[in-house]
Each structure stands twice: as structure tokens, then as C-alpha cells.
Amino acid sequence: MVCDRKVHHGPRTWAVACALAVALFGCQSGGSVSDALDPAAVAAGAQQPGVAAPGPGQATQTLGTGPARIAMLLPLSAPGSVGENGRKMLDAAKLAMTDLGNPLLTLTVEDTRGDATYSQQLAVKAITSGAKAVIGPTELPAAQHVAKLSGSNRPVVLALADNFAGGPGVYAVCLTEADSAAAGAGAIAAKGGKKFVLLVPAGASADIFEKRVANSLSVYGAALAITIPYTSADSAAKAVADMGSLVDAPDAVIVASGDSNPSPILIALKAKGIPGKSTSVVGTNRWLDHPTSPLFEGAYIATLDQHETGPISDRFKATFNYQADVNVAYAYDMVALTAGIASAAGPNGFNRQVFENPNGFRGSTGLFRFRADGSSERSMPFYRIEKGALKLVAKSTPSF
Structure with a gap:
């Protein structure tokens, strides 16, 4: 279940990538929104007493018109490099939606403002409001909190936090x-x-x-x-x-x-x-x-293999007039993955068995797969540092 990275990304490409997982594992079981989290977990997600509310941020943005509702949580108005990375991820999401997702997904992008407590609240809101999957948050404390929550029908969470270990159904996207x-x-x-x-x-x-x-x-x-x-x-x-x-x-x-x-x-x-x-x-x-x-x-x-970003880097630079980086690649891949699943299985095809397919997925960050404990595994090239540069010793494996 691996896409050829030389093929131009499109709905058909990611549909093929996800079809095997859907055929093997079926679609998500039914359940109401109230099943998404235990009531105690919802209460735990409420703003803590004595914590100041974050300042004004960017308004909620909606991309696409597809039947699968996906939430994305990014620190768009955070200061410094955190906000810059959040805005890069938003541009990546826009490109992925143009390439793949517009007819398949309705992607709701919320600004976490870089505030872990506020991000935690937005995550709970997304989980309990019918989203089929949540992309983000980027704040490590918020991702760790979400990983501790329980619920019989909680949607998967594709956390974009650095150095996040993961949890059942809450997957660590970034290379740790x-x-x-x-x-x-x-x-x-x-x-x-x-x-x-x-x-x-x-x-x-x-x-x-x-x-x-x-x-x-x-x-x-x-x-x-x-x-x-x-x-x-x-x-x-x-x-x-x-x-x-x-x-x-x-x-x-x-x-x-x-x-x-x-x-x-x-x-x-x-x-x-x-x-x-x-x-x-x-x-x-x-x-x-x-x-x-x-x-x-x-x-x-x-x-990570920097050459893997090739299929999107040029188009990203042409569209947004700056160079794509690993944050762009992670965000693009997660939107592309959810679009592929929506194409192959429909809006009810989002479940842990599909996301934990042992054959994995190939995107602009290479071949990756998610484990049951929420951690991720990547097939990566192996380098030796010679004269200050990375010299390839062994290529990444084509499959797990």
C-alpha cells in the first residue's frame, strides 16, 4: 500500500494508497458524538481556573466542500517561529486541498494562538463536534493531554507536536x-x-x-x-x-x-x-x-530524505513564493492522507485499523506508518557525515 512518489499527487494516487487498508479493515463503526469522550474528559478540557485567555487570533477558516469533516489546529497567530511554522502548515494544507482534498474534505482550520491550554480546548471541541479526524495540535502539552483522554468513538488525532511520543489513536506525525x-x-x-x-x-x-x-x-x-x-x-x-x-x-x-x-x-x-x-x-x-x-x-x-519533498516543493515555491520545509511536508502529508482515505472509503472510513495499516503510507516525508501505541515508524536513508555533509550510505527501504 505504497504510492510511487514519482507519480503526480492526485485523488487517484492517494485513493490507491488507502484502498487496501479499507478493503482489509472496513469502515468506522457507528456512534454518536457523545461517545467521543467520557464526560470527565470533556470537563478536563475546560479552561483551567486562573489561566488567562489568549489574545485575539485569526478567524476560523474553512477549506473545501467535501462530506468528510476534518479539523486542523495550528498556531497561526503565535509570535516568532511558532507562528511562522503554523502559517507554513496552513499554506501546505491549502496546496494539499487544491491537489486532492477540495471535493472530498471540509477542512476547518482553527488558530490555537500557540497557547497550550487554548489548544487543548479546541482539540476537545473538535473531537466532540463530529470531526472525522483532527490534524494537530502542534503544542506538546496539548497533544499529551489529548493522548490521555478516553472515549468509545473518539476520532483519530494526527498530532503535529515535536517530540510527542503518541498514544492510542493519537498519532505522532513528526520524526522524533x-x-x-x-x-x-x-x-x-x-x-x-x-x-x-x-x-x-x-x-x-x-x-x-x-x-x-x-x-x-x-x-x-x-x-x-x-x-x-x-x-x-x-x-x-x-x-x-x-x-x-x-x-x-x-x-x-x-x-x-x-x-x-x-x-x-x-x-x-x-x-x-x-x-x-x-x-x-x-x-x-x-x-x-x-x-x-x-x-x-x-x-x-x-x-528524512530531503529528495522526497521534490513532488511538492516546486509547486509550493511557485504558489507561495518561499521554500517548503519539513513543517510544510508534514502538514501536506496529513491532509493528503485524510483526503485519500475519504476518496477510498468515504466520510465514514476513518478508523484506527485503517491508520495503523502495517504496510504504511508514502508521502512527501517518505514511507511511514503508525503503531497501535501512537508512535510512528519511518523508512529513512542512512548517512555518514563526511567533510561537513551528509553522504548516503544506504537508501530508505521501499517497504516495511
């Missing part, structure tokens, strides 16, 4: 650092690596990292020898010294950096001769948020 680390580690294990060390920022996400990487390695009979959480208060040298005292000659060291620059850890590793002939360094997509340093040289990274 844990997914990048797991894919990179798996690529080394596929070549014979058996013993791995994970250096990860301390915090609630450390356990998620460990599980994702360990699961990826287990496919190849490899394992994590140890996970070493570190904090900004800890010296990089201490974390690396701890590793040296606990593990002898690992095949690879996986370095997650979170929001921080990985350079301090890399300096400490280099002092120990890592990377070297017997030990590789595996980085993550978050490294690429920072200027490439000579310290990155020789490290491996699994990340």
Missing part, C-alpha cells in the same frame, strides 16, 4: 529524536554491530529513547549494554568516563542531544578515540539543528 536514534542504531546492527551504548539527556523521555533503541536493536540480535542519562549540570567528560568504566569496546555509541549541541559529548568521545576502527558514533536528526562541526565527522545519522 528517539526514532532517528533507533533507525541509526538499527542500521549499524544490520551490518553486524552487537553491543551498543546510549548517551541520552536525562528526563522523562530517556525511558522512551531506551525502549525505542532497544526494540530496534533486538530485530538484529543486538542489544544496549547500558544507557547513560546525562544532564546539563554533568560534564560530558564524566558521562563518557562512566561509559568507559562500565562497557568495554562497544560497537557503537548513540549520542542523543535533545535541544543541546552534541559537541561537548563528541569532544569527550574523541579524547577516548571514538569514533575509531572498532567503535562508531550514531547521531540523530537533532544534531542537524546545529551548524555542522568537524566534531561531527564520521558519525552516522538516519533522517
Whole structure:
């Protein structure tokens, strides 16, 4: 169930992509709007006492005239880069609707203003107002709250929050650092690596990292020898010294950096001769948020294939007069996916079995699929950093 990215995107393309899932799993069961959430969950979504209401935002926008009602929650009037990204996602949605969705979807776009509490309220409203699917929110606390809600007939939520782990029926769309680390580690294990060390920022996400990487390695009979959480208060040298005292000659060291620059850890590793002939360094997509340093040289990274955005990048630039980025790609793909399902199965074809089709979907961010726990998996190319640039080591797989 994979579309050929060389084919111009259109309703027929995404209809073919979704038809197999619909044939296998059928359509959504009936149920009233009151079944969408438990009453307690609706109350929990109400604005919290003492929290100031957000300022004026953009008016609700409606795109398309199709029978499938889809809600999209974006931080359109938020300040700074958050609002800029929200507006990019809106332009992506407009392009996807022009390409695919106008006759299939009625897409209602609400401005969350970048306020997590207000975004949470809008999400509950969308869930309980008959939307067949919700695209967004982008605010991590709001996505995490929605993932905790329960309901017998809740529509799926395609969350656009960064570093969101997902939840049942609330899918993490964006590539997370844990997914990048797991894919990179798996690529080394596929070549014979058996013993791995994970250096990860301390915090609630450390356990998620460990599980994702360990699961990826287990496919190849490899394992994590140890996970070493570190904090900004800890010296990089201490974390690396701890590793040296606990593990002898690992095949690879996986370095997650979170929001921080990985350079301090890399300096400490280099002092120990890592990377070297017997030990590789595996980085993550978050490294690429920072200027490439000579310290990155020789490290491996699994990340999104920039060439996958080709089918929409040129048209997006021609339409909106600026370059598409990953935020554009994520938003375009989610609108395209809902349009494809509406074309193949009709407005009642939105259910978790369809979205969790193990064969996945191909869009402008490549091949991806959603798991039952809400996390996502992506087929990504594997790179080695050479002379400050990403050099392809292995192409992404054409199927799962």
C-alpha cells in the first residue's frame, strides 16, 4: 500500500494508497458524538481556573466542500517561529486541498494562538463536534493531554507536536529524536554491530529513547549494554568516563542531544578515540539543528530524505513564493492522507485499523506508518557525515 512518489499527487494516487487498508479493515463503526469522550474528559478540557485567555487570533477558516469533516489546529497567530511554522502548515494544507482534498474534505482550520491550554480546548471541541479526524495540535502539552483522554468513538488525532511520543489513536506525525536514534542504531546492527551504548539527556523521555533503541536493536540480535542519562549540570567528560568504566569496546555509541549541541559529548568521545576502527558514533536528526562541526565527522545519522519533498516543493515555491520545509511536508502529508482515505472509503472510513495499516503510507516525508501505541515508524536513508555533509550510505527501504 505504497504510492510511487514519482507519480503526480492526485485523488487517484492517494485513493490507491488507502484502498487496501479499507478493503482489509472496513469502515468506522457507528456512534454518536457523545461517545467521543467520557464526560470527565470533556470537563478536563475546560479552561483551567486562573489561566488567562489568549489574545485575539485569526478567524476560523474553512477549506473545501467535501462530506468528510476534518479539523486542523495550528498556531497561526503565535509570535516568532511558532507562528511562522503554523502559517507554513496552513499554506501546505491549502496546496494539499487544491491537489486532492477540495471535493472530498471540509477542512476547518482553527488558530490555537500557540497557547497550550487554548489548544487543548479546541482539540476537545473538535473531537466532540463530529470531526472525522483532527490534524494537530502542534503544542506538546496539548497533544499529551489529548493522548490521555478516553472515549468509545473518539476520532483519530494526527498530532503535529515535536517530540510527542503518541498514544492510542493519537498519532505522532513528526520524526522524533528517539526514532532517528533507533533507525541509526538499527542500521549499524544490520551490518553486524552487537553491543551498543546510549548517551541520552536525562528526563522523562530517556525511558522512551531506551525502549525505542532497544526494540530496534533486538530485530538484529543486538542489544544496549547500558544507557547513560546525562544532564546539563554533568560534564560530558564524566558521562563518557562512566561509559568507559562500565562497557568495554562497544560497537557503537548513540549520542542523543535533545535541544543541546552534541559537541561537548563528541569532544569527550574523541579524547577516548571514538569514533575509531572498532567503535562508531550514531547521531540523530537533532544534531542537524546545529551548524555542522568537524566534531561531527564520521558519525552516522538516519533522517528524512530531503529528495522526497521534490513532488511538492516546486509547486509550493511557485504558489507561495518561499521554500517548503519539513513543517510544510508534514502538514501536506496529513491532509493528503485524510483526503485519500475519504476518496477510498468515504466520510465514514476513518478508523484506527485503517491508520495503523502495517504496510504504511508514502508521502512527501517518505514511507511511514503508525503503531497501535501512537508512535510512528519511518523508512529513512542512512548517512555518514563526511567533510561537513551528509553522504548516503544506504537508501530508505521501499517497504516495511
